[in-house]
Amino acid sequence: MPTFDDATTTTAPVEEVWKLLYDPGRFPQWWQGIETVEPQGRDGRGDITMYPDGYPDFPMPQSLRADASGRQVTVSCLVSDLVFAWRLDPVPETDGTRIGVHVEVPEHEAHRLAGQQEVVSASLRALAALACEGDARVAPPAPG
Amino acid sequence: MLRVRLLGELEVEVDTRLVPAPPSRRAWALLGWLALHPGDHPRGTVAARFWPDVLDTSARASLRSAMWSARRLLGRDAAELLVATRDRIGLRCATDLEDFDARLAAGELEAAVALCRGPLLADFDDDWVLEARDRHAERLAAALTRLADQAPTPAAAVEHARRRLALDPLDEAAARDLMDRLVDAGERAAAFSVYDRLGERLRTQLGIAPSGATREAVTRLRVGRPPAQRVAPAERVAPAASWPLVGRDAELAALLAAAAAPDGMLAVLAGEGGIGKTRLTHEVLERAAAGGARTAGCAALELGGPAPFTLWAELLRDLAGELPPPDPAATWPEELAAIAPSLPRRLARASDGLPVAIVPELARARLFEAAVDAIEHACADRPLVLLFEDVHLADAASLELLAYTARRFAGLPVLALLTLRPAPERPEVDALVNTHRARGGTLIEVDLPPLPRGAVDALVRSVATLAADAREQVIDAADGNPLLAVESARAAAGGGAGPPPSLQAVVRAALGRLEPGARRVAELAAVAGRDLTRRELGDLAPSDDVLGALDTGLFAPHQEGFGFRHALLREAARANLPEARRRVRHEELAGALRGSAAEIARHLRLAGRDDEAADALAGAAADALGVGAVGEAIAFLAEALELRPGDPALLLDLAQAHAWNGDDVAAQQALDAALAALAPGDHAARAVAHVRGAKWYSGALCHPQRALDEARAALRELQALDEPDRDVLGTALAVGAWGAGVTGSVQDADALLERLDALEPFDRELGYEAANARAFRALLDDDLEQAFERFRETVTSAQAAPDRAYAAWVNMACIAAALGRLEEALECATVADVRGLPPLVTPLHAIRASLLVRLGRIDEARAALAAEREAAERSGIQRLLALVDHDEGQFAVAVGEHERGAALLARALDGDAAVSRPVARLARAEALARADQPDAAEAELRRVTLEPVGPADRPHVLVARLTHVQAMVALARGDRPLAARRLREAAAVWRRPLSATGAADLLANLVDLGRPTVGTVEPARELARVQDDLAALDPLRT
Secondary structure (H helix, E strand, C coil): CCEEEEEEEECCCHHHHHHHHCCHHHHHHHCCCEEEEECCCECCECCEEEEECCCCCCCEEEEEEECCCCCEEEEEECCCCCEEEEEEEEECCCCEEEEEEEEECCHHHHHHHHHHHHHHHHHHHHHHHHHHHHCCCCCCCCCC | CEEEECEECCEEEECCEEECCCCCHHHHHHHHHHHHCCCEEEHHHHHHHHCCCCCHHHHHHHHHHHHHHHHHHHHHHHHHHEEECCCEEEECCEEHHHHHHHHHHCCCHHHHHHCCCCCECCCCCCHHHHHHHHHHHHHHHHHHHHHHHHCCCHHHHHHHHHHHHHHCCCCHHHHHHHHHHHHHCCCHHHHHHHHHHHHHHHHHHHCCCCCHHHHHHHHHHHHCCCCCCCCCHHHHCCCHHHCCCCCCHHHHHHHHHHHHCCCCEEEEEECCCCCCHHHHHHHHHHHHHHCCCEEEEEECCCCCCCCCCHHHHHHHHHHHCCCCCCCCCCCHHHHHCCCCCCHHHHCCCCCCCCCCCCCHHHHHHHHHHHHHHHHHHHCCCCCEEEEEECHHHCCHHHHHHHHHHHCCCCCCCEEEEEEECCCCCCHHHHHHHHHHHHCCCEEEEEECCCCCHHHHHHHHHHHCCCCHHHHHHHHHHHCCCHHHHHHHHHHHHCCCCCCCCCHHHHHHHHHHCCCHHHHHHHHHHHHHCCCEEHHHHHHHCCHHHHHHHHCCCCEEECCCEEEECCHHHHHHHHHHCCHHHHHHHHHHHHHHCCCCHHHHHHHHHHCCCHHHHHHHHHHHHHHHHHCCCHHHHHHHHHHHHHHCCCCHHHHHHHHHHHHHCCCHHHHHHHHHHHHHHCCCCCHHHHHHHHHHHHHHHHCCCCCHHHHHHHHHHHHHHHHCCCCCCHHHHHHHHHHHHHHHHHHCCHHHHHHHHHHHHCCCCCCHHHHHHHHHHHHHHHHHCCCHHHHHHHHHHHHHHHCCCHHHHHHHHHHHHHHHHHCCCHHHHHHHHHHCCCCCCHHHHHHHHHHHHHHHHHCCCHHHHHHHHHHHHHHHHHHCCHHHHHHHHHHHHHHHHHCCCHHHHHHHHHHHHHCCCCCCHHHHHHHHHHHHHHCCCHHHHHHHHHHHHHCCCCHHHCHHHHHHHHHHHHHHHHHHCCCHHHHHHHHHHHHHHHHCCCCCCHHHHHHHHHHHHCCCCCCCCCHHHHHHHHHHHHHHHCCCCC
């Protein structure tokens, strides 16, 4: 099974990245190619349902799981069998966060490997940037 | 000066003035009893001893009246002689019995015997007198025997021997002794008369014939042969029980004081084998019993691998005969029948049926509570002394139960007296003692040292009359060990050249003289590992053989049975037996004993009958599961599988035990192995195996997907059968439907339920499973009303099983709460009858507390939490205590007790409470922030992000709550703009649709945590809290 890993570092503290990873309602703000997310599964499957950009009639139920050690959120697509494991590690020197992602691509989707690498890399950096916006140390006061 | 003479009719002398016996027999008897039992005694104990059949108040009034009469007899110094405080009474006097003991110890036999004017307290026939009289008679007999040995002429020896026989005309050893001495004195005809009278007495009074030893003696007499052994050890030394306790005055006093204390305690008596633990503890029990206490004892089995609660089974049997009838409404006799099946019968209960079967964890809780009830009953009217001998060999479950009951000793007049040897080490015993101490329980620890030389000398003199050099040799060889001293002295008195080098030599010599039948009895007793009961003995050997074995003096017959006088003697006898003979004896015992399956298994293994042992071990495992001893059950089954590898039935039982132990990996491995061992075409057996697996996964292991998988596998096997078993099919369908419902497989659940409908009507078992499956199916539809009604059906089906009743009522309570019907939810949590079992009572109180908080009934909630803590502490189960910390912590945070809340939640998290850890950490972080500890709060928030998150943690609400707490941290730091921004951010999350419905919340929590959710998340309520904080921050803008 093809797999790949990617990672980046953000100055935002773990809490800010964590809030984005655990709030599927905000996935469209950083996950490239996702237009909307419904907060439940579909036909009794999955925990949330994601809809790709431009495909409002193509529901993709996903299961969300955290591993026993914490720090890692796994999003498994129940349609394509793609698995995204997002991992957070505090960076004590900067009080920032290292965000890592491990992606498993099923054999029958192997032709999408390069495309997925690109999407995931962009999403990773968008996630880091969005987390910085929530960082109280750098973010401007939110408008009332 | 008050002198009381007990050795004959009671005589009381004050300053040499003989006090006349008064008209009041009670006052007279009271003086006799107090003189016989030196020291001070609780009034209640004495009153209960003399007036046992009346109310305590009446008994105490009668005691006061008797004391008034007694004081009048004693004259002007009465207050100093008959001492009475508010609680205790005692007599300050000297007695002839004390003189007797002292003279005996000093070897002044003539003087000691001269003190005996007649039977002890000859003018009384109360039970307490008879017991004391027998003990004294035995000691007097020993002294007379020694005097006969030392008599200057045969005629003088005959007189001493006659007097000895007069003490107990049924004493065969005394009769043989007299016969021998009459022959020595040239009176053969008189010797035959002694035999004839003895035979007549034995026939008419006991219905038995003289023993082999006596018949042999008279045969020798007829043929004119001299006695085969002129001096038989057992006949020339004091009977075992009559040896004085020497050199242990301080220990005895301490233990007697503990036995009379109003508050319960644990006493641990440690020392090498033979150092005198048994002698001392038996003295304590005898004296405590004479003082009015209720006593019972038990000893660990020596064979290893005992059934769980073996000690308690023996203790309860012993105690049963001493107990007054329990309240007819009490359930503890029936509950304890799980470990002592004869208990209800012994207590004359109408029903001896076992309680309804429940899962092991609850079986254990129920058993433990029943044991506490039994102890409370046993000490309700008098002190209770319980002896646990040789706890270094005890089974772990017995020690656990002892630790549990000891936690409840406070305020009860109970002494648990434990004896142990330093080896083998038992960490469980150390843990028991340390825990008891740590919990503030009262504890006495006594290490028995070797006896000083002077004490050994006194002991040897009291046992046998030896020449000075022989006595010195015995004392040297004993090296302070009283058992060795006694046995060496007995052997030396038997004519040995010197003291035997070891106990083994003593025992070998004694048993070597026995007839084959009697030797067989001794060998059976040696390998039995415990005393044999009278019934077992009756099945194993004729009474003549038993009497023959008794002649060795190595055994101690008692009311319940027969065994070696000391465990070391039994060990020595066993060590002397050749291996082949041992195996034969073990096989005989396996066929005759009425013990537990575990004990039978042990004998079968030692007999080399491994295949039969495997069956017995399976039975032992089933017994263990019945009393909640899962670990022991696993050990029994693992051992059985060593004897019969790959046996599918054993493997299935093992899988079940692992499942009940919460070990899903081991359970699955054993289940797979069982299935691999079953033939592919054996569809019926394979279906049963899969259904059993499905039930574990729907219950103890709570893994809905696997339950569904196993149920499907069972259904596939059943398809291959023309007429599948209806119960197996129904269970597979019901459990499968449950699994499908919980995992969200709607179509599967519906299909299975449709097939299940066709099997109606159901029996109770299947009715419960079916209603449960339908309830969860309704939850999947978010139809809480329907689910509520289905769970109501499970209440009816649950019947008397407390775990099912709990599940049914709690599910109803949770759904009623989710529907907003809080009063109804409270009612459900209140009426659930779970028999007071802590693992079930504790969460019920927690649910009530949670509901009461939401109803604004804070004081009642606080009381419910106190009840929850009390139930958890009663159980001593750490995970329950951690849950209570969590519940109290959440409550404290809710009512504004922030620092206390933070501390309790920290303890709950440290204690690994089975709760949502991120939610608990968030509550703690909020408490810290509101308590003006922003740095600590922030650190706690960081920990939230490092916790694993599952569905039961409600991940959809964690983000909003974490953001809310971030606002509280900012506020605590005075950063009001940031606080406002965080609050608005939190409000925005709460306004979005949540990702899980109320029913899904309930499902997730039940499945992941096994803990009910009282009500679901209420976004509107949470949003209102955020807005309240925002308004407080910026009242003008909101």
